[in-house]
Amino acid sequence: MSTPGTTDRPLTVAIIGAGPSGFYAAEALLKAPGLTVRVDIYDRLPTPFGLARGGVAPDHQKIKSVTAVYEKVAMDPRVRFFGNVMLGRDVKIEDLRTRYDQVVYAVGCESDRKMSIPGEDLGGSYSATEFVGWYNGHPDHRHKKFDLSCENVAVVGIGNVAMDVTRLLACDPERLAKTDIADYALEALRKSKVKTVWLLGRRGPAEAAYSPVEIEEFGKLEGCDLVIKPEEAVVGAVSHLETADANDKKKVAYVQEHATKGEGKQARKIRLRYCVSPVEIVGEGGKIKSVKLEKNKLIDDGKGGAKCVGVGEFETIPAGMILRSVGYRGIPIPGVAFDDKSGHIPNKDGRVVTGGAPLPGEYVVGWAKRGPSGLIGTNRADSVLTVQSMLEDLKAGRLSAGPVDASLEAAPKLLASRGVNVVSYAQWKKLDELERSRGAAKGKIREKFTSIEEMTAALSVPA
Ligand code: NAP
Secondary structure: OOOOOOOOOOEEEEEEOOOHHHHHHHHHHHHOOOOOEEEEEEEOOOOOOHHHHHOOOOOOHHHHOOHHHHHHHHOOOOEEEEEOOOEOOOEOHHHHHOOOOEEEEOOOOOEEOOOOOOOOOOEOEEEHHHHHHHHOOOOOOOOOOOOOOOOEEEEEOOOHHHHHHHHHHHOOHHHHOOOOOOHHHHHHHHHOOOOEEEEEOOOOOOOOOOOHHHHHHHHHOOOEEEEEOHHHOOOOHHHOHHHOOHHHHHHHHHHHHHHHHOOOOOOEEEEEEOOEEEEEEEEEOOEEEEEEEEEEEEEEOOOOOEEEEEEEEEEEEEOOEEEEOOOEEOOOOOOOOOEOOOOEOOEEOOEEEEOOEEEEEEEEOOHHHHOOOOOOOHHHHHHHHHHHHHHHHHHHOOOOOOOOOOOOOHHHHHHHHOOOOOEOHHHHHHHHHHHHHHHHOOOOOOOOOOOHHHHHHHHHOOO
16 A cells, blocks of 8 residues: 555545634645645635634734635645535544544634623623624624614723724724625614723733734724723833833833823723723623723732732723623534643644544644634644644654545545535635625625525525
8 A cells, every 4th residue: 555645645634624724734734845645624614714704803904815825725736625514513523534644623712711700691791702703794693683782892801802893893884894894794883872992901001912003003093092091001010021022012102102192082982991800790681781890900920920910999880781802712523632621622733632642643723722822824833833743643654543545535425425515615716706796886895695505595596
């Protein structure tokens, strides 16, 4: 029998998840010197690109242009796309183990962390994940209803996701009108009564997770003031700002300068608060009315950084809706290793590990590998590292335990036998074209299909 990875017998790889990390893994495999490889990329949605399509905010189109790189990978004749195929539902991991030499999980983190405070389950309390999916027309979230008839919204956490949802709530919706925002979301934002977004950071400006461009963007929003309390824009010794990187210093300088500007005169406000933690969401008639905050102080965390502790001083802010944006977490896939504590797939250098030992032929990339951190580009280097492990294992003969049907037809035959309505890359290109022309008719970049039924129906219409 020929060795996998050669012209006689290409290495066969299944990548589960067509988001950035999955595409970067495919790209690294295609570029591996001397390797003959075939890559099948699966996604549970008919559409590729993961968070680049369903996560990146509609007013950040430049970031979305990264999909041109993924497109190039997808068009490579060694790559196939199997859209609308869900691992655990349409195919089982055992099916893949017998059809591929290596399987790569690029499934991201599709759920979110909770704050675990009283009132979190009241009406009007959501995760930012849901809100992001809603305005981006993600099929999982398109039906969600967000009541924007209130004047105050609280956003918890000050990472870049919190910045995105805050900006979308506080900006003039006309700024979004030409983007690929879902039409129902644009309409809802046009009718929104929200005037103030309270953005709540539990630590100080030196510890903030947002990027400098994101905070500077707030300062440039038309019709909206960024309001920061000067007494909260301070940095103590435990923050070790002197050893911080240039980005952190830049963010602090911006915040301290901006804090001197006061209330401003615009109708809408982003009230960015530091060193406060929500301790209770207070409701009336089952719906949120306000949020009780505790003031924090920062203490040395013993690791060169600062952690927060409550000081027993409380205040209440009005809020008719609260979006928690305190981090994502993974969802377990039947038959695939999962660490419930960390919320991702346990691994060593990208090799999936169970009971302390690597599982032959199974790998992980992206947020499913390291947790929900980093910008889109961070995934490229990270996927390259996993592919290095894959190539080392190939060289050492550490592949899937059992025999593998590596024929081109193996996967399509299985999917056909299960009656799965697979969407190919060529079909996605058709959807892409339709979305762009639907958008053009409204002066938008694209008008997305937001349900799987709509997508498959559009594809069965003769061209
Ligand atoms: P993140 O960057 O990890 O931020 C999470 C935020 O939640 C932090 O401010 C954190 O505070 C806070 N937090 C955690 N637990 C909390 C609690 N119990 N109470 C109050 N606050 C709490 O996560 P993210 O915003 O979800 O973003 C995920 C990744 O995607 C990040 O790497 C981000 O940069 C990236 N992203 C980038 C963009 C962009 O480039 N425009 C857009 C969206 C997302 P502490 O710091 O105190 O832990």
